[in-house]
Amino acid sequence: MKRDGGASHDSSDDDGAPDEVTFEDSKATALRSAREAAQAAKREKERFKEWRRKRQQFFLEQKKKRLLPEDVLEEIGDFPVQKLEVSEGGDEQAVGVKAKPSAGVKRAKVRRLQANCSVMRAKDQDEAASRQQAAVDFIQARLYGPGSRRMTNNQLLSIKSKRAVHKGAAVQFMNKSKGAELRAKAEKCNKRWIHKKKLI
Amino acid sequence: MGEFTVHRVRFFHYMPSGICAMAFNRRTERLAVARTDGSVELYSRTDHFFQEKVVPGRQQRSIQALCWVGKRLFGAGLSGEIAEFDLDNLRLKFSQDAYGGPIWSIVCNPQGTHLAAGCEDGTVKLFEILEDQIRFERNMGGQKGRIISLAWHSSGTKIAAGMIDMIKVFDLDSGNAVQRLLVERGSRMQQSQECVVWSVLFLSDIIVSGDSAGKVKMWDVNTGTLIKNHQVTEWDVLTLSVSQDETSLFAGTSEGTVVQFQLLDVVLGQEEKEWVRTRTFKNHTHDVIALAEADTVIISGGMDTQLVVRPLLDKLDFKSRDSSLLKILFPQRSLVSCAKKAGLLLFQYPTHLELWRLGDTEGHGPPGCILPVSRNPEKLLHLKIKGEDHVCCSAVAPCGEWIAYSTTSGIRLYRLQRDNKNVSITKVPKLPKVLRHAHQLCFSPDSSHLYGTTSSAVHVVALTSAGCKFEHSLKPKSGSTHPVRLLAVSSDGKFLASANSNSEIHIYNMHKLKAHCTVPVYRSGVSAMGIHPETNNLVIVHADHQIFEFSIEQMQYTDWSRRVQKEGLHHVWLERDTPVINVTFNPQNPNHVILHDSYMFCIIDQSLPLPDRKSQFHNQLTLKSLPEAERLKHSHAFKECKLYQPLLCVDMLENQSLVVVERPLLDITTNLPAPVRQKKFAT
Numbered sequence A: 001m002k003r004d005g006g007a008s009h010d011s012s013d014d015d016g017a018p019d020e021v022t023f024e025d026s027k028a029t030a031l032r033s034a035r036e037a038a039q040a041a042k043r044e045k046e047r048f049k050e051w052r053r054k055r056q057q058f059f060l061e062q063k064k065k066r067l068l069p070e071d072v073l074e075e076i077g078d079f080p081v082q083k084l085e086v087s088e089g090g091d092e093q094a095v096g097v098k099a100k101p102s103a104g105v106k107r108a109k110v111r112r113l114q115a116n117c118s119v120m121r122a123k124d125q126d127e128a129a130s131r132q133q134a135a136v137d138f139i140q141a142r143l144y145g146p147g148s149r150r151m152t153n154n155q156l157l158s159i160k161s162k163r164a165v166h167k168g169a170a171v172q173f174m175n176k177s178k179g180a181e182l183r184a185k186a187e188k189c190n191k192r193w194i195h196k197k198k199l200i
Numbered sequence B: 001m002g003e004f005t006v007h008r009v010r011f012f013h014y015m016p017s018g019i020c021a022m023a024f025n026r027r028t029e030r031l032a033v034a035r036t037d038g039s040v041e042l043y044s045r046t047d048h049f050f051q052e053k054v055v056p057g058r059q060q061r062s063i064q065a066l067c068w069v070g071k072r073l074f075g076a077g078l079s080g081e082i083a084e085f086d087l088d089n090l091r092l093k094f095s096q097d098a099y100g101g102p103i104w105s106i107v108c109n110p111q112g113t114h115l116a117a118g119c120e121d122g123t124v125k126l127f128e129i130l131e132d133q134i135r136f137e138r139n140m141g142g143q144k145g146r147i148i149s150l151a152w153h154s155s156g157t158k159i160a161a162g163m164i165d166m167i168k169v170f171d172l173d174s175g176n177a178v179q180r181l182l183v184e185r186g187s188r189m190q191q192s193q194e195c196v197v198w199s200v201l202f203l204s205d206i207i208v209s210g211d212s213a214g215k216v217k218m219w220d221v222n223t224g225t226l227i228k229n230h231q232v233t234e235w236d237v238l239t240l241s242v243s244q245d246e247t248s249l250f251a252g253t254s255e256g257t258v259v260q261f262q263l264l265d266v267v268l269g270q271e272e273k274e275w276v277r278t279r280t281f282k283n284h285t286h287d288v289i290a291l292a293e294a295d296t297v298i299i300s301g302g303m304d305t306q307l308v309v310r311p312l313l314d315k316l317d318f319k320s321r322d323s324s325l326l327k328i329l330f331p332q333r334s335l336v337s338c339a340k341k342a343g344l345l346l347f348q349y350p351t352h353l354e355l356w357r358l359g360d361t362e363g364h365g366p367p368g369c370i371l372p373v374s375r376n377p378e379k380l381l382h383l384k385i386k387g388e389d390h391v392c393c394s395a396v397a398p399c400g401e402w403i404a405y406s407t408t409s410g411i412r413l414y415r416l417q418r419d420n421k422n423v424s425i426t427k428v429p430k431l432p433k434v435l436r437h438a439h440q441l442c443f444s445p446d447s448s449h450l451y452g453t454t455s456s457a458v459h460v461v462a463l464t465s466a467g468c469k470f471e472h473s474l475k476p477k478s479g480s481t482h483p484v485r486l487l488a489v490s491s492d493g494k495f496l497a498s499a500n501s502n503s504e505i506h507i508y509n510m511h512k513l514k515a516h517c518t519v520p521v522y523r524s525g526v527s528a529m530g531i532h533p534e535t536n537n538l539v540i541v542h543a544d545h546q547i548f549e550f551s552i553e554q555m556q557y558t559d560w561s562r563r564v565q566k567e568g569l570h571h572v573w574l575e576r577d578t579p580v581i582n583v584t585f586n587p588q589n590p591n592h593v594i595l596h597d598s599y600m601f602c603i604i605d606q607s608l609p610l611p612d613r614k615s616q617f618h619n620q621l622t623l624k625s626l627p628e629a630e631r632l633k634h635s636h637a638f639k640e641c642k643l644y645q646p647l648l649c650v651d652m653l654e655n656q657s658l659v660v661v662e663r664p665l666l667d668i669t670t671n672l673p674a675p676v677r678q679k680k681f682a683t
Helices: A002-015 A018-066 A070-076 A080-089 A091-099 A103-116 A122-144 A153-163 A180-197 B188-192 B559-567 B620-625 B628-634 B665-670
Strands: B005-009 B019-025 B030-035 B040-044 B050-055 B063-069 B072-077 B081-086 B091-097 B103-108 B114-119 B123-129 B134-141 B149-152 B158-162 B166-171 B177-182 B197-202 B206-211 B215-220 B226-231 B237-242 B248-253 B257-265 B273-282 B288-294 B297-302 B307-311 B326-328 B336-339 B344-348 B352-357 B373-375 B378-384 B393-396 B402-406 B411-418 B423-427 B440-443 B449-454 B457-463 B468-474 B484-489 B495-500 B505-509 B514-519 B526-531 B537-542 B547-551 B582-585 B592-596 B601-605 B638-641 B647-652 B657-662
Touching: A153 B665, B019 B297, B030 B063, B030 B288, B072 B103, B081 B103, B103 B149, B114 B149, B134 B166, B158 B197, B158 B206, B166 B197, B166 B206, B206 B237, B215 B237, B226 B273, B237 B288, B248 B288, B248 B297, B257 B288, B257 B297, B336 B393, B336 B647, B344 B393, B352 B402, B378 B402, B378 B411, B378 B423, B393 B440, B402 B440, B402 B449, B440 B484, B449 B484, B484 B526, B495 B526, B505 B537, B547 B559, B582 B647, B592 B647, B620 B628
Parallel strands: B005 B657, B019 B063, B019 B288, B063 B103, B149 B197, B197 B237, B526 B582
Antiparallel strands: B019 B030, B030 B040, B040 B050, B063 B072, B072 B081, B081 B091, B103 B114, B114 B123, B123 B134, B149 B158, B158 B166, B166 B177, B197 B206, B206 B215, B215 B226, B237 B248, B248 B257, B257 B273, B288 B297, B297 B307, B307 B326, B336 B344, B344 B352, B352 B378, B393 B402, B402 B411, B411 B423, B440 B449, B449 B457, B457 B468, B484 B495, B495 B505, B505 B514, B526 B537, B537 B547, B582 B592, B592 B601, B601 B638, B647 B657
């Protein structure tokens, strides 16, 4: 019901005289906005084009700047003349020639890398380490985790000394360096017991 | 016996690491033992489990399984790599990633052509064994759930894989799982916890599994049904081992027990046989992680770091040295080097070195009393090792000015300068390239040379205040490739003796830089040797406790040595189970030779007669009760002292005082991982 009512209301709005003006207006605004959007896109495109062109130019200039002046190149040696001619043709070749004077430096870099290093992806390394850690944790949890019913080494030694042929006290009392807190606890307990029984 | 001022050293906190895997090679009779620090030790069964070789460990390397293929040893661990060990150079030959996550187990097939690795991602990866590498062949399985244990059937066509809550049997022809045996979880408390099949064995007609519910189960191979279920322990059954003839079976548990099962007749004289639990051995206080069966003995090792060799008395016919229990806890090589002139001790830990200056005393007192210390021992240096490899050998020069150590990846030499209070250390650059790593290092007595060995060759490096210079390489003429195990230098610096793991001893003349002679090879390994400072006689002690004295200058055995061989040593001495680690000499009395093993040190007086077979060996108390005049008549050459135990080093300083380095067992035990809880009545 409600929806029907809503629909009828809309249709009545379209039929109304002032609506035509609004339609014209809205049409005009829509057209204007579309035009503006198209213009903005075009501007953007041009701006990008301009930026790219500038960058290209900058690179070219930079390349030229890096290249030694031609007379210097010619002076370096007679034999690279042929190569130089080729180099002038393509940019990539120019890079190759340019690398020539600094070849010593480059080779040294490579040598240092290969002396006692090997290349591997850091990502794999992390993953392997985490998997190894997970496996170690699994063993740890199964053998020493909750519910594994373990005791401490001190307790084991205490049992041994209490059941030996010559019976002795627990380890924390035999060896002063071990089980300091256990000894403190026992002392406290003793005091409490004495107090409770009113022995002193 | 003589009186000495004794430095009783207890500040070497040596801590052995737990045993995590073992493999016994029946053909060569060698036992390989892997420890949690990644090192692998090789013991010779024929030589009373003498430790022949040690491959040093590495950080992050954890070995879960070892496997012999012929004479080659493979290992794999949680780092996910399968590695082969180079037993001549004592390092890794190669390691290859299996790309399946951590590896829990490797086995080789009975033909010795393939390796199978059980991986974390649930696959069994097959590798073909080639001449000097392994090549991946194919995957089997590939579902979720890690594969903890593997066993190969003797026909080579089936593999059993122990997983979580189940065992799968793979067929090698098709590569598919043909059987899936479900393992029940533990009772009550452990119901919610999944059951891990820690170990599985594939006998000819049954599969045996040991799991975290503490059960040893036997399954029928053909039908996949459970035949027998033995509740062995309330904790985990961690490892299983079977004898070669498949009639007896061993299970190692978290409780530290080793349980034996035997295939016995149900009714005497009838064909029908059944697996019956027969014996329980308890020689460990902590978890038993690895087991190996070697015909007449069962070898077990675990978290309590000791290797226990238990003889199976039903397989032995007569009493011998083999029929007694053997426990190996301490290393059978020296981890302490002593600068005799400077009174310094260098302790070798896996990842660092410590240099200590011994204390001093000015007091005097009757024998047996404790003297007041006027200067406390002082830790001069704590040197951390660079890189991930562990130290394999180290040495300090007698003058205390040089320290050298070696790992499998490199060797480093440091120069130490000591003022009154300051200690400064500088690394010596540009060590010769031939000396990339060393198995043994030692300095000449005048500290002018460093001797290092790689496999069988000895390299000589001259040391000066400006640096070091390579001088010469000496190689044995026999061309053997066995690694050098021991080095000994004479005190005049003229002779150097090197003993390799094949018990060959080569003697070099260091003044001429030439090979001098070789000592005849004895069947047992050389456990210790030393050159007498005055006579230049080489005293050699073998793993079976035979003692030889070889005159280097005359190139023959001495008269004393011939007398020892003719009369024979006392049986009490020959039955000792720990090999002698070190030989030193008493500078004041040239007749005295001081030997020590882990539990005693002994002074041999060469001027006294040897004990005959019937006489009392430990006669010191008896001699004390006799009057002076009669003592000499009853005394013999061997004087033992068990006052200090367990020993890691005994050495003689130049000022006539004795250094004993002790490591109390209690300190080792308290640093071990937690044992299982026991309840004993009235404790």
